[in-house]
Amino acid sequence: MKLHSGNFAWQNTLPVPPQYETLQHDISCDCLIIGGGVSGALCAYFLAESGIHTVLIDKRKIASGSTLANTGLIQFSNDKTLRSLIHTFGEKQAVRFYQMCREAVSKLFKLSQGLKPEARFLTRNSLYFASTDDDVGMLHQEYETLRKYHFPVEWWDRTHIADRFPFEKPGAIYNDGDGEGNPVAFVHGLIEAASAMGLAVFENTEATGFEFEQHGVLCRAGNYVIRARHVIFATGYETQEFHKERGAYLSSSYVVVTEPAEHFDDWFERCLLWETARPYLYLRTTPDKRILIGGLDEPLPGGKLNESRYLNQGKTLLKKLHELFPGKRELKADYAWGAVFGQSRDGLPFIGTHPSYPCCYFIEGYGGNGTVYSMIAAEMLTDVLLGKDRPDMEWFSLTRTSKPAPAASRLRTRR
Numbered sequence: 001m002k003l004h005s006g007n008f009a010w011q012n013t014l015p016v017p018p019q020y021e022t023l024q025h026d027i028s029c030d031c032l033i034i035g036g037g038v039s040g041a042l043c044a045y046f047l048a049e050s051g052i053h054t055v056l057i058d059k060r061k062i063a064s065g066s067t068l069a070n071t072g073l074i075q076f077s078n079d080k081t082l083r084s085l086i087h088t089f090g091e092k093q094a095v096r097f098y099q100m101c102r103e104a105v106s107k108l109f110k111l112s113q114g115l116k117p118e119a120r121f122l123t124r125n126s127l128y129f130a131s132t133d134d135d136v137g138m139l140h141q142e143y144e145t146l147r148k149y150h151f152p153v154e155w156w157d158r159t160h161i162a163d164r165f166p167f168e169k170p171g172a173i174y175n176d177g178d179g180e181g182n183p184v185a186f187v188h189g190l191i192e193a194a195s196a197m198g199l200a201v202f203e204n205t206e207a208t209g210f211e212f213e214q215h216g217v218l219c220r221a222g223n224y225v226i227r228a229r230h231v232i233f234a235t236g237y238e239t240q241e242f243h244k245e246r247g248a249y250l251s252s253s254y255v256v257v258t259e260p261a262e263h264f265d266d267w268f269e270r271c272l273l274w275e276t277a278r279p280y281l282y283l284r285t286t287p288d289k290r291i292l293i294g295g296l297d298e299p300l301p302g303g304k305l306n307e308s309r310y311l312n313q314g315k316t317l318l319k320k321l322h323e324l325f326p327g328k329r330e331l332k333a334d335y336a337w338g339a340v341f342g343q344s345r346d347g348l349p350f351i352g353t354h355p356s357y358p359c360c361y362f363i364e365g366y367g368g369n370g371t372v373y374s375m376i377a378a379e380m381l382t383d384v385l386l387g388k389d390r391p392d393m394e395w396f397s398l399t400r401t402s403k404p405a406p407a408a409s410r411l412r413t414r415r
Contacts, residue, residue: 001238004069005307006314006337009257009290010184011068013118018188020062023202028227029055031385032219034207035234036062038070038183038371039363041190042378043232045111048197050382055226056191056199059206063187066236069339070183070371071255071294073272073284074109075126076102076151077175079368080347083145088346093395095149097348100392102151102177104375109179112186119189121181124272124284129161129172131277136171139276143173152176164268167324169275178272180284183371212358231360232381234374237342239364243354245398247345248366252305254313255294257286257335258321258328264289266327273324281320291331293321297341310338342366349373351380351396362398 011017031047033040036058047054058065078085078101085094112120130136146153153175162168191201202221209220210231219226233239237250264270264285274282281295296313314336322329343366344350350364351373361381365373380390 001241001340002305002307003066003237004337004339005305006310007335008068008337009286009292009335010070010072010182013182014185014188017184018062018192020201020203023057023205023221023224023226026225026227027055027200029053029200030228031055031230031232032057032217032226032228033232033234034058034219035065035236036060036187036191036201036203037065037067037234037236038187039236039365039374039377040232040234041187041194042374043234043363043381044199044201045190045194046378046382047385048194048199050386051198052382052385054194054199055202055228056194057202057205057207057221057226060203062191062201062203063184065238066339066370067183067187069255069337071282071284071292072181072183072371073178073282074105074121074180074371075178075272075369076105076372077126077128077178078347079343081142081145082149082151083142085347086145089395096392097395098149098151100376101369101372104372104379105177105179107379108371108375112181112189115186115189115193118182118185121179121186122287123177123179125174125176125269126178126272126274127156127161127172127174127268129169129273129275131169131275131280133170135276139171139173146173146175165324166266166326174271180272180286212360215359217359229359230385231357233357233360233362236364237340237366239362240342243356243362245344245350245364247400248342248350248364249345250300250303250340250342251297252300252309252338253294253297253341254310254317254338255292255336256314256317256321256333258291258293258318258331259334260289261285261291261328261331266325281317283321283324290334291321291325291328293317300340305338305340307338310336313338346400349377349396350398351377352393352398354398364398
């Protein structure tokens with residue numbers, strides 16, 4: 001599957017990324033991880049830390065799949081509001097899920113602080129604003145729901161927003177505890193740390209076939225064999241090529257990263273920005289003073305990425321940035337790309353086993369909170385492989401019944 005197309009920002013932040021060998025011999029392990037993106041790297045780190053003999057392979061270079069197009073926003077709020085999830089799943093499960101996301105954000109920050117400086121996440125607050133007057137009621141109800149369950153949120157009216165930004169919006173939720181980072185640097189930092197704890201890594205090594213045995217899996221990788229007691233598929237959206245989820249669907253999303261800005265005096269605390277419109281925009285800044293703006297999500301034409309579509313959509317994104325920040329009208333785009341993005345119909349990721357794949361686990365962090373979901377999944381699967389019970393993993397079952405997506409489904413590929 002063609003996952004992305006364009007000119008990417010993150011690869012230029014690591015001029016000499018680490019390189020890993022291609023598999024040249026048979027090997028055995030306790031756990032084989034397939035996929036060297038955020039999900040695979042997090043699993044590799046926790047498994048290696050726990051003393052589980054782990055091998056990670058990727059058919060490409062490490063961090064060159066969907067991670068390359070990941071926009072590095074880290075938030076506890078989800079593509080589906082807490083209020084909506086309560087209506088779908090009930091109060092207990094919905095609130096607990098949001099709490100798990102908030103805890104995962106905190107754990108990501110803590111974990112990243114032990115990595116190299118470029119791999120660390122930065123703390124940022126978030127502004128979730130109403131795109132129109134018609135959205136204010138819904139947004140304020142979400143604020144009241146978050147506040148009821150003790151999430152760190154404030155309500156800002158039109159005056160609060162206008163005093164801090166060059167644009168006017170009728171209302172917004174402002175919260176703390178979110179953040180941003182460089183996803184490619186984070187993945188390389190995790191894998192480097194995991195390698196020091198015994199992880200074996202092979203890139204340009206593709207899994208070409210499987211034999212499922214009573215007590216493990218035999219994975220063929222070209223001319224060689226990897227025998228593993230367990231396999232974790234961390235193959236992201238490409239999982240849909242061989243194991244389609246009835247409750248998942250793919251779309252296209254677009255991103256622009258500008259040249260460096262002179263200042264951010266017109267951007268309160270350089271907070272993360274997103275909106276209630278569907279499809280919606282999201283914005284962040286970068287350590288080298290650039291602005292990232294993404295959105296304009298749309299269906300995949302013919303199920304495949306239009307490789308040149310990002311050029312036109314990038315112009316539209318840049319225009320929308322200039323409308324929000326008139327003082328930055330001179331900023332031009334240095335990077336622009338389009339990417340495949342996956343979403344679940346009920347708003348939850350897919351984590352766990354599947355009856356057709358014995359001794360295997362899947363991580364499919366579909367939705368805007370992909371990195372946060374990967375953190376939740378990595379901890380869950382590490383616990384399971386260590387023999388600990390995680391009954392909450394059933395919420396994310398691959399075989400659960402998913403409700404149809406609403407007509408105005410929320411789409412983004414931001415994290």
